[in-house]
Amino acid sequence: MSFTKGQTYDGAFIVKELKAEKNSKPFYALHRGDQVLAFAVNRWQNPDAPREILVGCGEGREACADSFIKHQPTVPVFIMERKTDDLWHCAGYFKLDHASDDAAEKNQRVKPFDVPAIFKILFLTEVPIQP
Numbered sequence: 001m002s003f004t005k006g007q008t009y010d011g012a013f014i015v016k017e018l019k020a021e022k023n024s025k026p027f028y029a030l031h032r033g034d035q036v037l038a039f040a041v042n043r044w045q046n047p048d049a050p051r052e053i054l055v056g057c058g059e060g061r062e063a064c065a066d067s068f069i070k071h072q073p074t075v076p077v078f079i080m081e082r083k084t085d086d087l088w089h090c091a092g093y094f095k096l097d098h099a100s101d102d103a104a105e106k107n108q109r110v111k112p113f114d115v116p117a118i119f120k121i122l123f124l125t126e127v128p129i130q131p
Helices: 011-018 061-071 103-109
Strands: 008-010 029-032 035-042 052-055 075-080 087-100 120-127
Touching (some): 052 061
Parallel strands (some): 035 075
Antiparallel strands (some): 075 087
């Protein structure tokens, strides 16, 4: 299934349509095995999404980020704007432009309560045609 940029979707519907692993950490990277199928991020931890995805540490986050960097798939990116939202906004389809683990870049984006530590920053480019 293709998701439509600008439309909103229920999280369970997204997981089902992608055939992603249910309730599987890390939650930011919807995946099947080590294959990243989509990103689902929130605005308060990823203020510059979908152009930048901040990858935290632990709970399999590093492995999903490394897999995405290695395989470089084109994936939809979903954003939850507010903590009170129930639906995810489709920002479009994106691919990796580059990734950074530069300490200075990461330190500029750390916010103690929302983003305590960053493993890598994924810089994405929108793909105009959906796969």
